[in-house]
Amino acid sequence: MLQIRVKPGIEDKIRGFFPWIYRPEIASYSRKPKKGELVVVRDFGGKFLGYGYINPEVSIAVRILSFDKEEPITPDLIRKRIKQAYEYRKRLYINSNAYRLVHSEGDLLPGLIVDVYGEYAVVEFTTYGMSRFKDTIVSALVEVLRPKGIYEKANQTAIKVEGIEVKEGALYGEVPQETIIWEHDLKFIINIPEGQKTGFFLDQRNARKFVRSLVEPGDRCLDVFSHTGGFALNMKKMGAKEVVAVDLSGLALEVGKRNEKLNGLSGIKWVEANAFDFLRELDRKGEKFDVVVIDPPSFAKNRHAVPNALRGYKELCVRGLRITKTGGYMAIFSCSFHITEQHLLEVLTQASYDVRRQVRVIAKTFQDLDHPWILQMPNTLYLKGVWVEVV
Ligand SMILES: C[S@@+](CC[C@H](N)C(=O)[O-])C[C@H]1O[C@@H](n2cnc3c(N)ncnc32)[C@H](O)[C@@H]1O
Incomplete structure (x- = not known):
């Protein structure tokens, strides 16, 4: 796997669980990096700091998913994080059938947004590295949510900045033009394909x-x-x-x-x-x-x-x-x-x-x-x- 070393002094913020590494903070690469590939992050002396993915073309070059040497990034880790995100949402009393299931860095899945609208889920990738796990993410969502459909929404900034290729549309099942959700004692019509953000x-x-x-x-x-x-x-x-x-x-x-x-x-x-x-x-x-x-x-x-x-x-x-x-x-x-x-x-x-x-x-x-x-x-x-x- 690709290895990078960060410049002296940068290791402190990473040891403090800051998950981003900016391009100028990288001292050396074990070889030429490819967009979206996984990377082991080390301090200047070579000690392990974390596992992440890299996009050498953007300013936030590395996003770290794991600070634990025993927990490298695998499809199983992604599935585990999605399940954890779901378990947390189940505990919340939000009084609605529409909620954010995965909130990117906030759920230790940088680059991934998943919003649930009743029986449908909407997925948005904001980084190239995370978009490479699309199949794993879809199958994990099917497992935890049993949705009728999963829709991929294009994030225009990510397309422009990160160079993600997105074809908007259903990734799983069928997604109607509109669905109705409830929040407290009110109902709202959600237009998933044409609405702003993921719909609401x-x-x-x-x-x-x-x-x-x-x-x-x-x-x-x-x-x-x-x-x-x-x-x-x-x-x-x-x-x-x-x-x-x-x-x-x-x-x-x-x-x-x-x-x-x-x-x-x-x-x-x-x-x-x-x-x-x-x-x-x-x-x-x-x-x-x-x-x-x-x-x-x-x-x-x-x-x-x-x-x-x-x-x-x-x-x-x-x-x-x-x-x-x-x-x-x-x-x-x-x-x-x-x-x-x-x-x-x-x-x-x-x-x-x-x-x-x-x-x-x-x-x-x-x-x-x-x-x-x-x-x-x-x-x-x-x-x-x-x-x-x-x-
Ligand atoms: C953050 S959203 C509002 C969300 C809303 N309060 C809700 O609870 O659903 C911002 C809204 O501002 C609208 N908007 C953007 N620029 C505007 C402008 N110059 N004048 C009026 N509305 C604008 C957008 O169409 C969008 O619906």
Whole structure:
């Protein structure tokens, strides 16, 4: 097997279970590496550090799957990790038949995402090295889930950066265009082939539940970046008199309308618009809401994009605070890997100062429990939300 040695000093972070090795951190190779092949990682003096896979063409060249000399990477190890991921999800009380079964590094399977939607599973590979285990992964999923179908979804970044070849479609059984899942007491239509991500934003499940504690019958609520109405439906379910849901995606809003009907609800106003323009317009008209939830897509795809992204979050906070009633609530989320909780709190502090509205923090929420994160990689806690009351 290919062997690499890392530069002096790099071994400490690997001994501390940090699973990535960047290309410049590699001192030597036992031979020319091939994309996706397995590798033994050693310190500069030759002592064992871990087993991983390598892609010499990308910046994160090695991802380590095992720090245990007795546990090399084999199909059995992959199968074992998938079973462990499943056993953990079985313990969780998430009150839904849709959940993330494998969360990449968080389940010690870097490069693999598996989301379950009732009787179907959706697989996404984000690294070339992991995609080489596709057959093992599919057979392990069939064994633990007994699904009706498994669908492979293309991750465009991985295709571009890692050079993975993906033909979107069923890897096992048959997968319909749409399926219906339940979360708490609501049902949602999931369009697996055409929906965003693998079909649904599973990571916000706990926040969608939390919003229920803030909405009172008769309230006026706003769901900004609503997708298929995750927050809007929960707001309506709690008896909000008026709910406005805004998103740029016509497809998401169409599904949202159908979700509303499916749940026997009515009266949500679905607006196809750019959220920034829409918020500006609401502010200009002096509109006010009791509960405002702002859940934008990732604005910072890499660390160079952080300053611009912060300007975007600040603008959202400024507009959001201005249209929240005194005594009302606003939530702002960031799902950007490169934006920290501290960034979000600072942006909120500046916005509160600028718009002269005092706020108190009533809660913080993070990606739900089926998205575990790595202690040594704080950024893997990628989704953070701050909930404030305007006092
Ligand atoms: C993180 S998702 C929201 C998930 C949603 N809150 C849920 O619980 O399902 C972000 C959404 O923002 C939408 N979006 C992206 N850019 C937008 C923009 N400029 N204006 C409005 N919506 C936008 C996307 O279509 C996507 O549905």
